[in-house]
Amino acid sequence: MTETETAAQSSIWTDEPFDVHAEDPFDRGSFVATVVRRIQVATADDPSTVFGLVGPWGSGKTSILDRVRSGLGDGWQIADFTPWSSGDAASMSLEFVNTVADLLGEKAAGEHRAKLAGYAGFIAPLLGAIPIVGSGAQGTAEHLLDAIGSRPPWHKQFADLSQAIQTLGKRVLIVVDDVDRLGGSELLTLLRVVRLLGRFRGVHYLIAYDQDTVEDLLRSTGSVGRSAAFMEKIVQYPFETPPLPRAAVIRLLNGVLEELLAKTDSHLDHLGLQRATSLVDALAPQLRTPRALGRFREHLNAFADHVSTARLDLLDYVAITWLRLNAHGVWSQLDSWRHELRSGERATSLTETEKLTADIWEGRIAEAHPQADRTGTLDVLSFLFEGVDVRERRTFIKHPRAMNDPTYFERYLLLAIPEDDVDDELIRIVAAELDPDKFREAATALARVLDGNDDALANLAISRLTVFRENYTTPNLLLLQFLAERMHVRVDEAERVGSPRNGLRPLVAREMALAVLAGETSAPDIIEMFGETEALNAVWMAPRFAEFRDRRSDLAEGFARFWADRLRSEPGAYIKGGRLGGVAELVTFALEPEETNGLLDPAVTDYDSYIDLAEGFVYAAEWVGSSYTYELQFRKDAFRSLISASTLERYRPQVLEHSGKVEYDVEGHPSRDIPPEIVKAFTVDSLSAL
Known part of the structure; x- marks a missing residue:
């Protein structure tokens, strides 16, 4: 920028004429x-x-x-x-x-x-x-x-x-x-x-x-x-008076963007620079007078602090400011158009939709703000939203904190973080900060959101935290401990749709896997931190992430050895606690057969203890159709691996004697709470089939 342009951008805009002794920026x-x-x-x-x-x-x-x-x-x-x-x-x-x-x-x-x-x-x-x-x-x-x-x-x-x-x-x-x-x-x-x-x-x-x-x-x-x-x-x-030279307008707009970048302490990566060029190309033809440029710049600077406080994308902020000033009628309709702006379609009936063409959008623009430049306004909408095309040409480029993202949309209308939204800075600190002192304050604030009664807000925060951590492949033990505390807060909560605990579990699984595989923590530490049930869930869930699929055995081995030792020393705790089947399946998956064969034989002292042990391998599989139903299943492979062939043969006659005595349905149960007599009968019948 020239000295004149810099000076023109250094003080409050008053619509006063330029100094005659200064260089004419136009x-x-x-x-x-x-x-x-x-x-x-x-x-x-x-x-x-x-x-x-x-x-x-x-x-x-x-x-x-x-x-x-x-x-x-x-x-x-x-x-x-x-x-x-x-x-x-x-x-x-x-x-x-x-x-x-x-x-x-x-x-x-x-x-x-x-x-x-x-x-x-x-x-x-x-x-x-x-x-x-x-x-x-x-x-x-x-x-x-x-x-x-x-x-x-x-x-x-x-x-x-x-x-x-x-x-x-x-x-x-x-x-x-x-x-x-x-x-x-x-x-x-x-x-x-x-x-x-x-x-x-x-x-x-x-x-x-x-x-x-x-x-x-x-x-x-x-x-x-x-x-x-x-x-x-x-x-x-x-x-x-001559029109403003296009080159001069572009130069001044670029100067305004540079000024805003400095003021908001922002920077643009190569994708941001590409978007900035598209935005300037869209805005330059619409800013036809020095007053329009000055007024636009003044409004951008007046509210620039909100880019940081509301965690906005700078370029989307510039685009929405132009709409608010120059096509206010369109700006006021954005909330009612939000779904169509993203999808590019509108419902024509309960079951059918229609593609929104550029002509349809221009008609809407004309109706909402008759004085607006239709083409220019359409270009700005196309920059902001993925569903708006300009003659089969879209200028929208996916980017973080976009107005196109439903979770950020309202921020751009309010220029603030709504009460039902979460501050991105809290997410960033909790996700990435390794200094305990800096971590603590943000973690306390975010904990109030995750532990609160507003499930929607808590799930939004978890989703943001999950997305943010996707870019990290190194563990953060502060975050892991934070997640453990959040799970403990909800430990007595019943399983239900919409519970924040459902969203926390995949995040816990990934963070646990990162920490264990990096040697930053151990299986016993994780079990102590989260408890056996949630630790077991995490071990089984982690391989769903592509980055851990080839290392599932490495991840599971430490947990399997811990639980194999516990099964040898305290089998009764797992039989009575209802955790036997899941733990047994992990142990037999991760350890060699010679390490697991007969591991549970000491727990069998008579026929009744044999049946009680076997019941621990029964579980109710969930099926989803028009409603939730449950089917009885038996972990026969895990049972065969942990009980020796001699023990199976010893109790086989009694099993055959008691099998087939009770009629019951294996599937179609309305809940997991299946009557004990049915579970026992299913266990005996499953053992007879081995």
């Missing part, structure tokens, strides 16, 4: 030079000429006027006439008199002010005779003019005053800015004043206005014919 120097050269041709003897500086609101007309004034140099007497500060025809005439009188100098003004006032007093009734300026609209200023001396014939007054002005020896330029601030009748009065009151030789005018606005104002009076033709009679030399 490269309009050649245009200003052309205007100056043409005005310089006018002499002190020439009839009054009206030059026009024509451009839409915000196009920088005032800045150009200042540069033209500076470029004309000392050969001119230049004054500003502000007609919009006057209330009626007489007041406007008096204001004009004062403007011209001030040009004459203090002494000359004293001599000629009365002549000017008399001249204005002669003209004011003519202005008042205009139908839209009735006598009731004239104020005290006209009574003041009526009181000023006798009135010589109009042409003599005009000649005397022309002579007085020519004695100045300089050309006079009266600059009239902000003409389009006037009402319709005021504008017509101004143009009459210029035409009837101020056409002195050597007095020239430079009037700045928006052509469309002026024509609308003139039409609203009903007192002129074709408004464009009327202006042509008043303004002899209209100069159209």
Whole structure:
């Protein structure tokens, strides 16, 4: 950026014109030079000429006027006439008199002010005779003019005053800015004043206005014919302000992005840089005036702190700010369109959908905000949302913290983290921080979310934590202990759909596997930390992650040896505790047959203990259809591995004697709570089939 651009971006925006001595950031120097050269041709003897500086609101007309004034140099007497500060025809005439009188100098003004006032007093009734300026609209200023001396014939007054002005020896330029601030009748009065009151030789005018606005104002009076033709009679030399060069707008937008990156302490990776280019390409054609650029930049800077506090993507923040300022009607509809913006489809019936084409989106844009640029607005929507295509061309690129992500969508409308959302910074610290002191405060805050009664919020936090940790392949023992504490808080909670414990388990499994396989912790430590049930769940769940599939045996071995020792020493604890089957299956999976064969034989002392032991290998498998049902199954392979063939044969006669005595259903049970007599009968029948 140039020094001018940097300075222009260093203070609060006030819509003030640029310093005439500074470099023009919009490269309009050649245009200003052309205007100056043409005005310089006018002499002190020439009839009054009206030059026009024509451009839409915000196009920088005032800045150009200042540069033209500076470029004309000392050969001119230049004054500003502000007609919009006057209330009626007489007041406007008096204001004009004062403007011209001030040009004459203090002494000359004293001599000629009365002549000017008399001249204005002669003209004011003519202005008042205009139908839209009735006598009731004239104020005290006209009574003041009526009181000023006798009135010589109009042409003599005009000649005397022309002579007085020519004695100045300089050309006079009266600059009239902000003409389009006037009402319709005021504008017509101004143009009459210029035409009837101020056409002195050597007095020239430079009037700045928006052509469309002026024509609308003139039409609203009903007192002129074709408004464009009327202006042509008043303004002899209209100069159209040039559009902003596309390159200059792109350069300034890039500068704004650099400024925001520094202010929010953000950076863009190669994907971010690609997105930034797409965004600038979409916005540049829409920012057509210096005012639009300045206003946009000011709003971006005013709320830039929210990028950090609300954990927003900087480029999405820029895009949504443009929508809020320039297509507010569309912005206000985003919440109701949120599903369609992501999917690119809308429901046409309960079972059918319709693809939303670019034409449909443009129609929606026109309905929501008729003044919005449809193409430009569609480009910005396509940048923000994956479901919006522009003629089969999508500019959306997947990225973190996107407004397209349903969990972040509302943040961009509120520019804050909603009450039903979770601060990303808490997630980041808990997921990645290895310093206990830094970890503790964030962990305490996140624990309140995970342990609270709002399951939806807790599950959102778990999902964010899971996604964040996907990028890490090194263990974090602080996080692992944190997860263990969260599981213990819910240890007595019944299994149910939507419980945060369901989301915690896969996260626990991955973090446990990372830590154990890296040698940062051991199987006994994990079992002590999480308890046997959750540790067993984690060991079985970890191989679902692709990164651990080839190491399932390595992961399970330490746990298998721990539980094999416990089965030898305390088999009764597992038989009564209901954990026998799952532990036995892991032991037989991870250890060699010679290490497990007959391992549970010491627990069998008679037929009843044999059946009690075997019942530990029965479990209810869950099936999901129109409802949940459960089927009885027996872990026969694990049983055969842990009970020796001799023990099987010893009790086989009694098993055959008791089998087939009870009728029951193996499947279709409505819950896991299956009557004990059915479980026992199924166990005996399963043993008879071995």
